[in-house]
Amino acid sequence: MxxxxxxxxxxxxxxxxxxxxxxxxxxxxxxxxxxxxxxxxxxxxxxxxxxxxxxxxxxxxxxxxxxxxxxxxxxxxxxxxxxxxxxxxxxxxxxxxxxxxxxxxxxxxxxxxxxxxxxxxxxxxxxxxxxxxxxxxxxxxxxxxxxxxxxxxxxxxxxxxxxxxxxxxxxxxxxxxxxxxxxxxxxxxxxxxxxxxxxxxxxFLPFIYLFLLYAKYDMIFIRLKMGSSKSKELTKYAKKEIIKTCLLNLNKVKKLLKGNAAKLMHIQNKEDVDELISSL
Known part of the structure; x- marks a missing residue:
């Protein structure tokens, strides 16, 4: 005591x-x-x-x-x-x-x-x-x-x-x-x-930054699962391209999540992914 x-x-x-x-x-x-x-x-x-x-x-x-x-x-x-x-x-x-x-x-x-x-x-x-x-x-x-x-x-x-x-x-x-x-x-x-x-x-600030980044990426990937049905290959390609483009840039991740939520849900093919990435 x-x-x-x-x-x-x-x-x-x-x-x-x-x-x-x-x-x-x-x-x-x-x-x-x-x-x-x-x-x-x-x-x-x-x-x-x-x-x-x-x-x-x-x-x-x-x-x-x-x-x-x-x-x-x-x-x-x-x-x-x-x-x-x-x-x-x-x-x-x-x-x-x-x-x-x-x-x-x-x-x-x-x-x-x-x-x-x-x-x-x-x-x-x-x-x-x-x-x-x-x-x-x-x-x-x-x-x-x-x-x-x-x-x-x-x-x-x-x-x-x-x-x-x-x-x-x-x-x-x-x-x-x-x-x-x-x-x-x-x-x-x-x-x-x-x-x-x-x-x-x-x-702890760098870890909070990484924690925020992880949370935002998770929200993006949840959006990908919603909306129109997507093949595993297309979902995997979208995740890979998003991570490759945004990496540790929290502002890019937030921009993608805030302004393109509907597009993430209704991706149909790789061209849609490329178009979404190019907007960043």
């Missing part, structure tokens, strides 16, 4: 309570069953394996340059589950393709990251964390729910005020702890713990 701080233990306890409550409901059990069935879908499993291997490669590199060690394992797992996977999913599901990688860089370099790290470094006793966590969660959810809703503007204002007060109190708590025991905070290990998620996120 010494691996986890009180906030992480409190989070685990609350998640366990919520999970136990959920599985007692028959309809939720059915939904969870469907969720896990979807989770073990071949394409999703391949995606998770790709993300895991990508993270492992980055960690091995950091280990080789003497930055990563076993003390950072917990931070790495937390980053993978709550940042790495989420970033990849958001990159795929986001409606806007414009400046996607730049947005990811910004999210990982903004000053808020330092504030979040500072707030989470010193935690309250476990019993206080267990009480405070659901209260803060409710405040955050109410803030999200009342966003852009004029009739709830007074509630929105109150939630913002409460968040500000809590934020200042947490920073005060951190400063008071820092003054009394600054030796524990000002250390190389603390610096590594702070930098690790930022470095992992930045090093």
């Amino acid at each position: 010494g691996i986890f701080n009180n906030r992480e233990i409190a989070s685990g306890i609350w998640l366990l309570i919520i999970f136990i409550f959920m599985i007692r409901k028959k309809d939720i059990r059915h939904s969870l069953k469907q969720f896990f069935k979807t989770l073990f879908n071949k394409k999703i499993l391949i995606s998770f394996i790709f993300m895991f291997i990508s993270t492992a490669i980055i960690v091995l590199f950091l280990y080789h340059i003497n930055f990563w060690d076993i003390s950072l394992l917990k931070d790495t797992i937390i980053w993978f589950l709550f940042s790495g996977i989420v970033t990849c999913v958001n990159a795929i599901t986001s409606r806007s393709d414009k400046n996607k990688l730049k947005k990811i860089i910004y999210e990982n370099l903004k000053v808020l990251i330092l504030i979040e790290f500072i707030i989470n470094y010193y935690t309250f006793p476990l019993i206080i964390e267990l009480i405070v966590m659901p209260i803060i969660t409710v405040i955050f959810l109410l803030d999200v729910f009342t966003d852009n809703k004029e009739k709830y503007s007074s509630v929105k204002k109150l939630m913002k005020t409460l968040q500000t007060v809590i934020g200042f109190f947490l920073i005060y708590y951190f400063i008071s702890n820092l003054v009394s025991s600054y030796q524990g905070f000002i250390s190389y290990n603390t610096l590594k713990s702070f930098l690790l998620p930022i470095i992992l996120s930045l090093f």
